[in-house]
Structure formats: C-alpha cells, structure tokens
Amino acid sequence: MTDVMSTAHLRPVGETILRIENLIVEYASRAGRVRAVSDVSLDVMGGETVAVVGESGCGKSTLAKAILRLIPSVSGRVMLNGTDLASLTGEALRCARPNIQMIFQDSISSLDPHLRVRELVEQPLKVWGRGTDEERRAKVDELLRSVNLDPEVVGDRKPTEFSGGQCQRISIARALSIEPQVLVCDEPVSSLDVSIQAQILNIIQAMKKRYGLSILFISHDLAVVRAISDRVYVMYMGKVCEVSTPQRLTSTPAHHYTHALVSAVPIPDPTVGRRRAVLEGEPPSPMSPPSGCRFRTRCPAATEKCAAEEPQLREVAPGQFVACHHPRV
C-alpha cells in the first residue's frame, strides 16, 4: 500500500494546538488487519471547533480514541502543544492527559453508577491533587452551575437518576474540571432528543467561550456540525475526502460523497419535496478497500483514473480541500 503524505490542508505548526500527522490505526481481526484510520492528518487551532463527519464505520470514532491514546496507533504523530502523544508512554503519557479530555455518546454508561454527581465531577481534581477540599467543592459547584445544573439539587444524586441530556451535562462538567485545552466530543448529542440536543450544543458553545477550549467534534449529523463548527473534515473508509468550512460544505460540496451526505439530510420543510437518495448500496468491506479512490464503487463520476490512482487532498477554493480526481467545483 502506498502512503503518499496528504497534508496540504494543514496550517502552520505555530498556530495549532493539536496537530495530527499521517495517523494510521489498524485493528486485528480473524481475517487479517483492518486499517480503520488510514493516513489522516488534521489540525485544530486555539479556540477553534473542528468537526469530523462520516457514516458508521468510516473511522471517525477510532480516530478520536487514537488521538487520546485510548487505542494504539500504528504510525503517525499526535502533536499536542508540540509534544507527540503517540510517542509517550507510562507516567509521561499520564501527565499529558489532563490537557486533552473526552466526552462520549453514551453519557449514562460513561459515568460510574456508584458515585454521586459531586464525586464524579470532583474525581479528576482529586486524582491530580488540585486544590484543597474546600477549593475543590467550590470548583465543582461552579462547574455544575455552568452546565445549568443546581449543585444543591443534583450534587448528592447518582447518574441513574438522570436523563441522557442531564448525564451529558455532568460528563461535560467532569471533563472540564481539570481545565483541558482540547475537548474531544464523540457523538455527544446523537442519542438525545432534538430539543435536548440544542441545549447540550449551546452548553458546549458556552463552555468553549468561557474556558477558551479547542474542540474536536465527531458526529454523523451534518446539520449539527454546520451549527457549531469552524472547519469540517469528511471521512470515508478511514480517509479524509474533504476539508471545508461548514458553509461551503453544504452550499458547494466538492467531493461526490459529501454531496451525497448533504442531500441525504432531511429538511424540516414539506414544500422542499422529497429528494432522491443519491447514494445507493453499502460501503465496500474495509478488509479489502477498492484500489485508487475508495469511493469510486459508489461514485457517479468514477473513471478509470479513479481506480488506478489514489487522489490526494488539494485546494479547490480558499479553505476547501478535496481528494477527488473529478471534483464538483
């Protein structure tokens, strides 16, 4: 397999907080090794929200976990403030972790059911020995209030007594307690009702402003991504196929896969009428990805060149990069 470095879309090193270069993650399976993340490069600047979108199995959650070193990577660098997380081990890795925290899709099961809300939010502070008992208590109360929970009411209750939206708010407070620079959100609102979704997204936005956070937001929902992100990466079968601004992504998608994703999003307006699902079939097996462009088996514009040569990310408009031989713009 040829791995051409596709990093044209990255910004100067000095401006970024998190910079992932040519990351490769593989899983072992009975039938051989599956490359879930295949040469992905991505960067996040201070105070920026970068979103990664794609369907199930495109590698977006694997990418998030590999960045946090929750799973090992095969090669590539994960630079956080100039330190390569991928090369750290043991105590050095542990000490680097407070700078980057994560919240998960299933917030209810990501919280220890035996702990009370106050203990949950306080735990990271205790682990890192930050502050005195009193300072920690004040900090926990402040955090809970900032996610619109009343510490007097919820503080002594346990996660099982709360709804999914409330648990997600507790997770956010917990993740932010040790003041990370980067928050990785893996599908934080996908299992919530629309009305609750908006509440959580607003809290993430407010916390971002308040603590000057950089956010890596993993989602399958383009509409959600459009509402909150500054830059969007589209992934298909372990590769980045388009990098764009949220506005350009939906108005003038360059990759045929992005176009299919955008046109599949339901529009809450009956007068717009039914749009045909342009994408037929299922993604091919990740065990044996197609040669050349991975999307060519489902792409309306595929030619022989697409089978022979793998397209690399290149700039088609300011801030818009696409890996396609025959882009739509």
Added chain:
Amino acid sequence: MTELFAVEDLRVQFSTPRGQLNAVRGITLSVRAGECLGIVGESGSGKTVLWRSAMGLLRGRKVTRTGSARLEGRELLTLTPKEVRQYWGTHIAMVFQDPMTALNPVRRIGSQFVEALIKRKGMHKDAAMARTIELLRLVRMAEPELLVRKYPAQLSGGMRQRVMIAMAIACEPKVLLADEPTTALDVTVQAQVLELLSDLREKLGMAMVIVTHDLGIVAGHTDRIAVLYAGEVVEMASTLDLFANTKMPYTEALLKSIPRLDGTSTDMMEVIDGAPPDPMAETVGCFFAPRCKYATDKCRHEHPELVDDGTGHFYRCFYPLGKQS
C-alpha cells in the same frame, strides 16, 4: 375516506411504587386507508405507549387502559392476547427502532421469515422460501438467495432494518406502524429506508404510521402529523399546513430547535428551556405553559381543549400563533 385505524379518548396509566403515572391522557386520532400519519413527540410524550397499548402489546395488572382503539371497526382493547395476535402481521405490522434486538440473533434470516409465513399464511416450506426471496428483493436487498443463509450479526444496521421491513410487509398488512424506524441509522441509510417505506406504501396501498422525535424526518414523507406533548395531542394537521401555519407554540419551538442545513448558522441555537411535566403529578393549566414564552395566567390555570380551526387543523392553545389576540 374510510377510517382504517381509530383511537378514541385513549388513556393509559401505569401503577408504579410512587403512584399512578399518566402516560397517555386522552388521545383521539385516526389513520385513513392509504394515508401516512406522523406521530411526533419528545421522549416521554407518550408516542410509543400510545401505539403499543393500542396494539395490545402493553397489558397486565400494572397497566390501565381506557377508551377505544378500533381496527376496521373491531375493538382491539377488549380482545384477549390470543385474539389480538390474529391481527398482528396480517392487519397491522410493526417496524421497531432497534433492528438488532428485534431479530433473533441465533437463527438465519431465512428461517425467521419462513416460520412467520408458514404460521400466518399456511404456506409450504419451499413456497415460503421463494416468497422470502421475493420480499427481500422488494426491499432492494442485493443477492437475497445468499442473504437468507446469513445471521443478523452479519448484516449492517441499514440492511437489518430493511429485513425488518420485509418481514413486516410479508403478510400484506393494511397498516404499517414504524416506531423511530431510522433513528439508529446513518443519514444516507436513513434516506434510503424512508424512500423505501414511501415506495412500498404506494405499491402495496398500505396505510402507515411513523412515530418519531424528529420533525425533519416526517416532513417529506407524511400526509398528516400529530404532535404529542405530555400524553396529549397538542396539534394535528396536514403536513403542509402544520409547517406553513404552525399554531402551537410547542410545535414552533420544536421546529426552531432543529439544526438546519439551509438555515443561517448562528452562535446559539434556540432551545426549549425546562423539561416536560412530571407524569406522576396532577398538572393544572396547559401542560406546556411553564416552558412557553407566550404563556399568560389563563394558560397556567385552565387546561385548553383541542379545537378545530374549521379546516381540519387541530390545536390545543388559547393563543394560537398567527392570529391577532
């Protein structure tokens, strides 16, 4: 048009250790032949309890059901479990949210189909297998001959949901009930499944009910929509009318909280503050009043009735939107 499936003043209460829980508080609605009705509401609005109790799936000492649910004029609520089972599949069929748990994981797809066809239709084994392959082709599955030998875990979520749809239409039901049929699926697959459901409805002349929390999903695929809140219908109208002349502040708030691709992206999204009322508590006044930005004293003390504006647009509000007060 004839009413195929009609629910009248249905009330469902659960007995819990803390007291009576009112899940459905007097819902009246109907589905006409060939029509597609969307039932929309948040978690806890009673949308799932509504159709499950009407179908006889929720019963027992802890469940109190009053009112009526009729299928082609036959009352379903008073039927015994054995009698009501006669209607499942042949008259009314269901598609569930989670296609993984709805299929038996240790049996091949084909044998799960064949069993249903033999039992319901009295088919022979070979004929049932032939019909299975035909049905799988109808839901646009590639290579159905190979698929019948597979186990559910070997299929993707979208494929499993299409298998579930094929099973649901196996006995040509008159009404297809789909409870959050696409919530667990990716957007592209979601679009495929919704297209498929709409096509099948036209092809087979079925009526369909889509139960969902997402107004965006039902916008392009339903004829009428009923919006549920706290166990009541708060607005019901034709899909076009509901979106063009929204009357309930709750519906308006729901619509505004959906992030849209075609909208302007703003810093903060509109949210509905607060939470739905406690289903255990006796609430006076409009159930939505504590969260409603237009609420007055009247709303907090009197409970509004569902009224018709004369065009078949029902709403439950003293101060409907789009009208000078």
